[in-house]
Amino acid sequence: MKVLLLPLFQFPTGHSKVAKTLQDHIESQYPDAEIKIVDFLSYCSDKLEKLVSGIYLKGFLGAPFLYRALYYTIMYKQHPFKLQPDLQVLSYYFERKMQKFLDEEKPDLIFCTHSFPSGIISSLKQKGRYRDITAVNVYTDFFINDIWGKRGIDFHFVPHNEAKEKLIKKHHIPDDHIFVTGIPVHSAYHLPVPFKKDDRISHILVAGGNSGLVNCNFIESIQKVPHIRFLILCGNNEELYSSLKALDSKQIEPIGYIENPNEMNQLYNKADAILTKPGGVTISEALQKKLPILVHTSLPGQEEINLDYLLEKNLVTVIYDRQITEQLNNEEAILSLRKHIDSYLEKITCPLDYAIFISIKSIGSRTPDTVHSLRAVPTIK
Known part of the structure; x- marks a missing residue:
């Protein structure tokens, strides 16, 4: 079984900490699994990653008003600021890069700890590609921004019940595909x-x-x-x-x-x-x-x-x-x-190990040997 964990940026972030937490949990239960943590931006281009991460950090600390406007424009359109730029060209570029990446890696399972790779994978799966790969969103904030993929994503690890209800009511995600794990921590x-x-x-x-x-x-x-x-x-x-x-x-x-x-x-x-x-x-x-x-x-x-x-x-x-x-x-x-x-x-009702177990079980028909390597099947509350 091959598992990819996809945060964003090379410098330490909450997304990378959650990816490492997932890695530790998977390794403890599935010692034979091949696990890779990959910053997709760096895969696309080291120069691009440095450019975007530089803008990210400088926007946070040096130009907060500009960063706020960009965030509410692109990432969270529920805000009254309604300008919506056309990102079709960028989407095409990143989808091509993601296809190349997945064709090279051939994963069985992907955990996205950042919305950016999740959105790209969701778009590809809606187009009929990579449906044999199980994709999981692991949310790292107390809300769900607009970039996270919803359709085509197989499972969702959410921070609280309100997030689960939103995915069910607004995006019609099946109840049994959503696990209230809280934001995963070590x-x-x-x-x-x-x-x-x-x-x-x-x-x-x-x-x-x-x-x-x-x-x-x-x-x-x-x-x-x-x-x-x-x-x-x-x-x-x-x-x-x-x-x-x-x-x-x-x-x-x-x-x-x-x-x-x-x-x-x-x-x-x-x-x-x-x-x-x-x-x-x-x-x-x-x-x-x-x-x-x-x-x-x-x-x-x-x-x-x-x-x-x-x-x-x-x-x-x-x-x-x-x-x-x-x-x-x-x-x-x-x-x-x-x-x-x-x-x-x-109100956090699902242990992280159980949510991971169900995600991995979903690929068992293709890689049955991985399920047998489970040391202890966790129980849900």
Whole structure:
């Protein structure tokens, strides 16, 4: 059995983290499977990937208003901004590239962790091509944008019941083809943070320093709560790490890039809350750890839409600089977050292993030997 996992971009993203999580799960159950994680943009052209990823990063951090307009124009047309560019020429180019890619790789199963390859595969399958390949969408945000393929996609791993209902009602996807798995996170995060006697916050893990969350205003605001220690994840931002280190503050501990999920899990276990941006994967890790989630800022586009959902479900609290002391000392609000997180997790009804098992079982008639390599058939709640 050959499995392809298709995120987007070569630099670390939530899409690539989910792809790695899927890889680990498949390898543990199907040790004989051939698994490849491929950035489809890089396959098309390394120069193209660098160009698009550069625009993506610069748009996020350098031109948020432009990025927001582009996102709502191309990716999420439910927004009132209605300009819809003609992308037919680009679609033809990428479909040709995808055909060449699939003809070379000859996969049995494809997991898309980004909407871009999903949309291309959906288009090809609707045209009658590659129907013998099982294709799965694994959604990595708390909403479903317009680029994700729907028709021709065999299974959908969705973040919550509302997403499932939308796929059923709007796109007429069969109920038994949709699994409410939540946004997949590494198994290291499946156990909640060890029980603490009270809900007072004394340690906060800060995620998002690599994306501009931590700046002078932020440092000034956290100094208003000197009794709280901040563990700040700097990622690959060496300049930020050095500047925080130079502060020589007992309140602030900068932490460099962490790749190992078990090391990251240890940091989660030390924390009483997490202060982050509303990225789908980081938020889902915090939900699994049952950590109170505080949002200080959000990037344009998908993070804004994620935040709308999270606030609607009372899963996060937005932290304001001027009110940071009162908010971080509000034990009642923190307790409310914990209760809503418990409620959210109870509604994730399908273990990831089971959803993967059903996806692989669907190709069993073509590759029956792969099903026999399953070490333990997972059970569904």
